[in-house]
Amino acid sequence: MTGVLTHGGPAAASSGITPLLEVHDVTAGYGHSPVLRGVSLTVPTGSIVAVVGANGAGKTTLLRTLSGLVPLSGGTVRLDGVDLAGVAVEHRVRHGLSHVPEGHGVVAELTVDENLRLGGLWRRDRKDLKAAVAEMYELFEPLARRRSSPGHQLSGGERQMLAVARALVARPRLLLLDEPSLGLAPRIVADIMELLRTLCDERGLTILLVEQNVRSALLVADHGVVLDLGEVVASRAAASLLDDDALRHAYLGF
Amino acid sequence: MSVTVEDKVTPADAARPGPVRSDLAASGRRVLIALAGLVLAIGGTFLLDPYRNYQLAVVAAYLCATAGLTVLIGRGGQLSLGHAALIAAGAYSFGLTSNAMDEQGITGVALVVVPMLVGVVAASVLGVLLGLAAARLHGPYLAGLTLAVVVAIPAVTSTFSSVLGGDAGLYISVQRRPEALDRIIAVEQWQAWVAITAAAAVLFVLSNLVRSSYGQRMVAVRDDEAAARLVGIDTTRVKVAGFTISAGCAGLGGGVLAYVTQNASPGAFSLVFSLFLVVAVVIGGLGSLRGALWGALLIVLLPDVIGTVLDSLDLPPELAQRLDGNVAVLVFGLLLVTIMIVAPHGIQGWLSSLRRPRRRAPRTAPALSTE
Amino acid sequence: MDQLIFLVGSGLARGSVFAVFALALVLIWRAARIVNFAQGAMAAVATYLAFAVTAATGSYWLGLAAALVGGALLGLVVERGVMRFVAHTSPLNSVIVALGLVTIMQAGLGIAFGNGYRTMNLPFSSTPIVVGGVPLLSPYNIFVLVVAAVLMIGLGLLFTRTPLGLRLRASAFAPETSRLLGVPVSRMLTLGWVLSSAVGALAALLVVPTELGLNPHATDMLFVYAFTVAIVGGLDSPVGAVVGGLVVGLLLSLVTGYLGSTLAPIAVLVLLVAVLLVRPGGIFSAKEARHA
Numbered sequence: 049m050t051g052v053l054t055h056g057g058p059a060a061a062s063s064g065i066t067p068l069l070e071v072h073d074v075t076a077g078y079g080h081s082p083v084l085r086g087v088s089l090t091v092p093t094g095s096i097v098a099v100v101g102a103n104g105a106g107k108t109t110l111l112r113t114l115s116g117l118v119p120l121s122g123g124t125v126r127l128d129g130v131d132l133a134g135v136a137v138e139h140r141v142r143h144g145l146s147h148v149p150e151g152h153g154v155v156a157e158l159t160v161d162e163n164l165r166l167g168g169l170w171r172r173d174r175k176d177l178k179a180a181v182a183e184m185y186e187l188f189e190p191l192a193r194r195r196s197s198p199g200h201q202l203s204g205g206e207r208q209m210l211a212v213a214r215a216l217v218a219r220p221r222l223l224l225l226d227e228p229s230l231g232l233a234p235r236i237v238a239d240i241m242e243l244l245r246t247l248c249d250e251r252g253l254t255i256l257l258v259e260q261n262v263r264s265a266l267l268v269a270d271h272g273v274v275l276d277l278g279e280v281v282a283s284r285a286a287a288s289l290l291d292d293d294a295l296r297h298a299y300l301g302f
Numbered sequence: 303m304s305v306t307v308e309d310k311v312t313p314a315d316a317a318r319p320g321p322v323r324s325d326l327a328a329s330g331r332r333v334l335i336a337l338a339g340l341v342l343a344i345g346g347t348f349l350l351d352p353y354r355n356y357q358l359a360v361v362a363a364y365l366c367a368t369a370g371l372t373v374l375i376g377r378g379g380q381l382s383l384g385h386a387a388l389i390a391a392g393a394y395s396f397g398l399t400s401n402a403m404d405e406q407g408i409t410g411v412a413l414v415v416v417p418m419l420v421g422v423v424a425a426s427v428l429g430v431l432l433g434l435a436a437a438r439l440h441g442p443y444l445a446g447l448t449l450a451v452v453v454a455i456p457a458v459t460s461t462f463s464s465v466l467g468g469d470a471g472l473y474i475s476v477q478r479r480p481e482a483l484d485r486i487i488a489v490e491q492w493q494a495w496v497a498i499t500a501a502a503a504v505l506f507v508l509s510n511l512v513r514s515s516y517g518q519r520m521v522a523v524r525d526d527e528a529a530a531r532l533v534g535i536d537t538t539r540v541k542v543a544g545f546t547i548s549a550g551c552a553g554l555g556g557g558v559l560a561y562v563t564q565n566a567s568p569g570a571f572s573l574v575f576s577l578f579l580v581v582a583v584v585i586g587g588l589g590s591l592r593g594a595l596w597g598a599l600l601i602v603l604l605p606d607v608i609g610t611v612l613d614s615l616d617l618p619p620e621l622a623q624r625l626d627g628n629v630a631v632l633v634f635g636l637l638l639v640t641i642m643i644v645a646p647h648g649i650q651g652w653l654s655s656l657r658r659p660r661r662r663a664p665r666t667a668p669a670l671s672t673e
Numbered sequence: 674m675d676q677l678i679f680l681v682g683s684g685l686a687r688g689s690v691f692a693v694f695a696l697a698l699v700l701i702w703r704a705a706r707i708v709n710f711a712q713g714a715m716a717a718v719a720t721y722l723a724f725a726v727t728a729a730t731g732s733y734w735l736g737l738a739a740a741l742v743g744g745a746l747l748g749l750v751v752e753r754g755v756m757r758f759v760a761h762t763s764p765l766n767s768v769i770v771a772l773g774l775v776t777i778m779q780a781g782l783g784i785a786f787g788n789g790y791r792t793m794n795l796p797f798s799s800t801p802i803v804v805g806g807v808p809l810l811s812p813y814n815i816f817v818l819v820v821a822a823v824l825m826i827g828l829g830l831l832f833t834r835t836p837l838g839l840r841l842r843a844s845a846f847a848p849e850t851s852r853l854l855g856v857p858v859s860r861m862l863t864l865g866w867v868l869s870s871a872v873g874a875l876a877a878l879l880v881v882p883t884e885l886g887l888n889p890h891a892t893d894m895l896f897v898y899a900f901t902v903a904i905v906g907g908l909d910s911p912v913g914a915v916v917g918g919l920v921v922g923l924l925l926s927l928v929t930g931y932l933g934s935t936l937a938p939i940a941v942l943v944l945l946v947a948v949l950l951v952r953p954g955g956i957f958s959a960k961e962a963r964h965a
Binding site: 115117138153157167169170214 | 843850857
């Protein structure tokens with residue numbers, strides 16, 4: 049089953065179904081055994097797409113392939129029509145792609161402020177960077193209070209918040225999020241999911257979310273994609289995935 | 303003296319007590335092979351002129367050290383830049399003992415064997431001390447510490463110059479060849495015999511060691527210290543023992559070197575000499591005893607060949623003086639860098655891969671993988 | 674007492690150079706997790722370059738500039754030409770390759786300039802200024818202290834106050850995350866080598882003429898001292914390198930002054946062993962064990 053999204057949710061419909069990200073028949077992995085086999089999916093502009101699946105389904109590898117950390121061995125990845133194959137990892141952020149890696153990637157040795165600035169250093173426009181960082185402090189009040197604390201002193205929730213804020217400093221068009229709920233209390237997970245919805249609805253941010261926490265992810269997402277052993281086995285409106293008992297039992301284990 | 307221990311040992315395998323693959327018959331066969339090799343090598347000395355026999359003796363002395371070093375680095379994952387200091391310990395101890403015994407009027411075999419043993423013991427003691435430090439340190443730190451030991455040698459010899467002879471070094475009076483052999487062989491040939499015997503002893507001990515369960519524990523500790531500890535291997539003991547044995551071999555090499563050259567001086571045991579030993583074992587193939595032989599041959603013969611070539615070029619004296627010695631060092635450096643990048647398994651790895659074309663990783667030379 | 678003042682003064686000057694050289698080691702350690710055993714030899718090459726340029730032009734300052742530029746270029750060549758190709762399966766690989774570079778460079782210097790000692794010119798007198806009958810620092814000591822201080826403050830500002838410094842630190846601590854954020858990590862690594870090599874070259878140029886004497890092996894001892902400094906301070910800690918440098922410099926000065934110069938290497942060895950055995954993470958490191 050290949051999973052090209054044929055219909056969009058409310059957000060996609062309102063923005064006119066322009067796909068921001070098109071993944072076509074992607075094969076990728078480490079060494080000789082591919083982890084992803086013929087994965088296709090599209091992420092419409094202004095929507096949240098959740099990729100769910102069991103451990104080892106290839107979810108993290110998918111995100112790492114999109115940001116270039118894992119080399120593509122077949123297929124194409126297009127961001128707003130631009131083929132990313134020739135774009136180096138460190139240049140993808142210039143094309144509007146921000147990746148919050150598994151385990152948030154906050155640099156523990158740097159302060160909150162330094163972490164945030166790091167997110168926008170590539171732009172070289174100092175004023176703009178300052179404005180972007182200031183905006184994040186407004187958006188995420190707890191970070192403003194801790195701006196000179198080193199990363200390793202933050203709580204898990206604060207770190208995840210910092211990771212998202214740092215990605216937003218780059219003012220991305222597409223945000224890749226790898227397991228933002230990992231290790232967080234349910235209440236904080238709910239906060240983060242709500243934040244993602246707000247970012248999407250109010251700022252038009254497009255989000256590709258990888259989650260182990262299937263329920264939370266599908267509740268916030270417009271579309272859901274189910275990965276199993278490196279292949280897409282289902283791709284539909286998130287709500288309909290949640291309602292499909294057979295699918296849930298077979299691939300999602302609940 | 304071929305080394306055929308499996309390189310990847312699971313810690314659980316290594317923890318199992320008792321000899322893994324060395325039953326009595328195999329052990330006896332190795333004794334026979336060693337003796338046959340010894341007889342062959344000694345017979346070979348009759349074909350060489352005195353200078354070549356002297357060189358052979360030096361090769362054998364270096365072989366004692368490189369064999370111990372290749373086991374330490376290749377199988378133990380411990381990089382020592384201090385082997386020049388360990389050899390120095392052996393050489394100076396040999397010299398002091400030999401001179402003292404000579405003053406007492408002691409002659410005969412004892413005047414060779416006793417100082418050698420003292421050299422081995424002295425180097426081993428130093429080895430235990432370094433090994434204790436080594437057990438707590440990883441790669442670069444151990445290398446740095448042992449480097450500091452080597453550069454401190456001249457300071458030690460001049461601080462105790464009344465005993466150690468300062469920069470000029472120590473003249474050593476030694477037992478020459480036994481009178482019975484006086485008419486049959488030259489001094490150099492006798493020295494070669496002594497040196498070859500020492501090297502054969504070292505190779506015999508080490509080849510049994512790498513095959514033993516201890517050898518497997520060593521590799522297990524190198525590959526994954528935490529896992530080794532989990533299955534009950536006393537990693538500190540394994541590391542200290544490894545360093546001590548390697549040091550003892552170096553000490554014997556130092557004793558032989560002192561016996562052959564009748565001299566021990568700080569200039570002979572410089573950092574460059576330590577680097578030469580590392581070059582030798584890397585070029586030979588880390589962890590391979592045969593590789594240690596290739597390496598020892600190379601560090602003795604290559605400078606000789608380069609010197610001969612330079613002499614034949616009829617260079618202006620000033621240039622010749624600057625090239626003297628330096629060209630060989632330059633070539634060794636280039637070889638070391640090239641081999642580490644292009645062929646990290648060294649000569650022996652390359653030879654093995656010729657013999658076993660289908661195997662991708664040569665069995666005799668473990669890649670350094672001390673994660 | 675008079676001697677003590679002089680020894681402390683010259684010990685601090687010497688220690689500041691060790692600190693700078695140790696900083697160079699710390700720079701590469703943080704950037705690439707490599708203890709650069711070739712640091713000394715690379716600095717020796719740059720020092721010879723300064724010697725040659727000064728001999729040709731008669732200007733100490735042109736020589737100093739040549740050492741800085743040459744050191745930087747050497748860092749570039751070593752990283753891009755050699756270190757980049759070393760397998761990272763074991764930390765020993767890069768150490769062994771660095772040792773190979775040491776032998777290549779030292780032999781090369783021996784071939785180009787001979788193995789003997791050469792005399793280098795100083796820009797300032799090395800005779801101590803005497804105040805009220807008490808010998809204090811020499812003008813050259815003051816020059817060394819000033820240069821080292823400027824360099825340390827400059828590096829400190831570069832790393833903590835500039836975007837480039839932020840990039841360098843981020844690439845060192847979290848290379849993958851930094852790439853995702855748009856930091857050209859590979860270029861930062863090269864830059865780390867260039868910077869470190871130039872800093873090491875300057876340190877060697879300051880200390881070789883008065884302390885070590887110019888010969889192809891002049892910097893072996895400097896490397897050992899700086900390695901000790903880095904261990905005392907902790908390889909991860911620039912502040913530790915500075916403090917450690919001053920401590921080792923003072924120790925050497927006092928040992929040399931009161932017990933004789935031959936004991937200096939032994940004193941450093943004893944210090945190194947003591948620190949490694951008692952607190953292997955370095956005095957300023959929070960970590961208990963080292964993972965190299």
